[in-house]
Amino acid sequence: MTNQRTSVPTTDLAGQVALVTGATSGLGRRFAEVLAAHGAKVVATGRRVERLDSLATEIDAAGGSCSPVQLDVTDSDQITNAVEHAESTFGPVTILVNCAGMPDAQHATKMSLDLIDNVFDTNLRAPYLLSCEVARRLIAHKLPGRIVNISSINAFTYVGGRGGALYSITKAGLNRLTESLAVEWARFDINVNGIAPGMFVSEMTDGMIERIGDVSRSFPRGRIGQPSQLDSTLLYLVSPESEFVTGTVIKVDDGQTPR
Ligand SMILES: NC(=O)c1ccc[n+]([C@@H]2O[C@H](COP(=O)([O-])OP(=O)(O)OC[C@H]3O[C@@H](n4cnc5c(N)ncnc54)[C@H](OP(=O)(O)O)[C@@H]3O)[C@@H](O)[C@H]2O)c1
Numbered sequence: 205m206t207n208q209r210t211s212v213p214t215t216d217l218a219g220q221v222a223l224v225t226g227a228t229s230g231l232g233r234r235f236a237e238v239l240a241a242h243g244a245k246v247v248a249t250g251r252r253v254e255r256l257d258s259l260a261t262e263i264d265a266a267g268g269s270c271s272p273v274q275l276d277v278t279d280s281d282q283i284t285n286a287v288e289h290a291e292s293t294f295g296p297v298t299i300l301v302n303c304a305g306m307p308d309a310q311h312a313t314k315m316s317l318d319l320i321d322n323v324f325d326t327n328l329r330a331p332y333l334l335s336c337e338v339a340r341r342l343i344a345h346k347l348p349g350r351i352v353n354i355s356s357i358n359a360f361t362y363v364g365g366r367g368g369a370l371y372s373i374t375k376a377g378l379n380r381l382t383e384s385l386a387v388e389w390a391r392f393d394i395n396v397n398g399i400a401p402g403m404f405v406s407e408m409t410d411g412m413i414e415r416i417g418d419v420s421r422s423f424p425r426g427r428i429g430q431p432s433q434l435d436s437t438l439l440y441l442v443s444p445e446s447e448f449v450t451g452t453v454i455k456v457d458d459g460q461t462p463r
Contacts, residue, residue, distance in 0.1 A: 215439045218243035221294040222442075223287065225277055225334065226304035228255035230406030231354060234431035235301050235438055240268030242439065244299060247290040249275035269294070277304045277330035278322065287337045296345050299442050300338045302331035302378075303354040307408055308370040309415060320370065327374035328381070335385055339394050348393035350442045353382050355400040357457045366416060375400075379453045386451030395450040397441045402457025404429040423460040 222239040226232030228250030240246045240263045248259050248270055256272030263270035271293045275286045290297045306326045308315060335351050342349040358368060359375035379398060386396035403409055403420065405428060413419070420428045437456050440446050 215242050215443045217299070217442065220244040220298045220442070221247070221290060221296060222299035222301065223247040223249065223290050223297045223334075223338070224301045224303060225249050225275065225330070226354075227259060228252040230408060231401065231404060231431050231434060232301070232303035233259060234434070235303060236270065237263065238435050238438060239299065239301070239442070240270055241266065243268075244442075245269040245271075245294040247271050247273055247286070247294065247297070249273050249277075249286055250304065251276050277334070278325040280333055283330065283333050283337055287334070287341065291341065296341050296347055297338045298342070298347060298349045300334060300349070300351045301354065301438070302334055302351070304330060305354065305356075305375075305408075307412065308368060309411070310367050312369045315370065323370050323374055327371070328377045331378055332381055335381070335396065339385070339389055339392070342394055343389075343392050349395070351382075351385070351394065351396040352438060352441050353378050353396070353398040353453075355379050355382070355398045355453055357400050357402045357455060357461050359400055359453070360455070361461050363461065382453055383451045390450055395441075395446070397446070397449060397451070398453035399434060399437050399441070400453050400455045400457070401434060402429060402455075402460040404431055404434070406431070423458065425458055425460075427458065428460075429456070429458060 222244040224236040227236040227248035236246050236248045253274050260270040260272040273286045273289050275282050308323045355378045356375040358372045359379050362372040382396050382398040
């Protein structure tokens with residue numbers, strides 16, 4: 205580790221191995237494509253295997269490398285196996301993008317215990333377990349790494365109170381996870397950061413718009429984001445340019461929410 209960089213800025217990710225959760229749709233799929241396009245070998249994960257296969261085919265056809273692995277992030281054995289698969293296929297995971305997530309979409313008093321457990325397990329327990337599994341191996345290999353947690357602007361604000369309190373709670377927990385693990389692993393050159401998106405086009409957002417209507421009209425710019433508008437933030441957080449940045453969650457929300 206050095207205090208000053210003298211190299212030319214680059215987003216060349218050749219030699220990096222990236223594991224992306226939630227790569228079957230929305231933001232995670234885009235993140236997998238972007239990392240592969242910049243040279244990382246990508247392990248794309250999610251529960252819907254046929255979608256993973258088509259993503260891998262697409263990435264391979266574009267000249268990248270992608271290995272699809274079915275992973276339900278609520279299953280700790282599957283987490284260990286996925287990281288093991290990544291390491292035996294491409295080498296140690298040096299970039300982890302914790303993107304898999306789920307909404308609760310219900311009022312707090314109306315949620316079943318199963319749904320409560322699922323939201324906690326998917327949005328908070330899984331990123332913790334995955335981060336530890338990846339970091340443990342990086343530390344053993346004496347390799348630097350980057351972890352990017354996909355939080356939400358709802359970690360900072362819960363507007364309207366029309367369902368989504370637990371989502372907000374788990375994303376706030378993910379921010380604290382980001383901050384705490386960044387401190388614990390700074391000495392190992394493992395940077396842990398987050399992105400807190402506002403509203404972007406995805407299946408999750410489609411469901412929300414169906415439920416509560418098109419809220420974008422109330423945003424200052426009257427629009428929601430395209431996943432590609434997160435490319436630069438992701439690339440920044442996994443590139444040498446951000447080597448001094450750790451324990452930070454970057455809000456990318458087009459000014460949709462109050463500060
Ligand atoms: N779109 C937005 O406006 C927005 C805003 C703020 C934050 N986010 C965050 O961005 C992330 C991606 O969301 P998205 O908007 O792209 O929604 P999406 O299109 O619904 O994608 C959700 C992804 O999570 C995966 N997933 C859910 N539960 C899983 C589980 N148990 N195991 C493995 N994978 C699981 C899904 O894969 P499978 O179903 O195939 O398993 C899917 O790939 C989430 O963490 C979300 O909270 C999104």
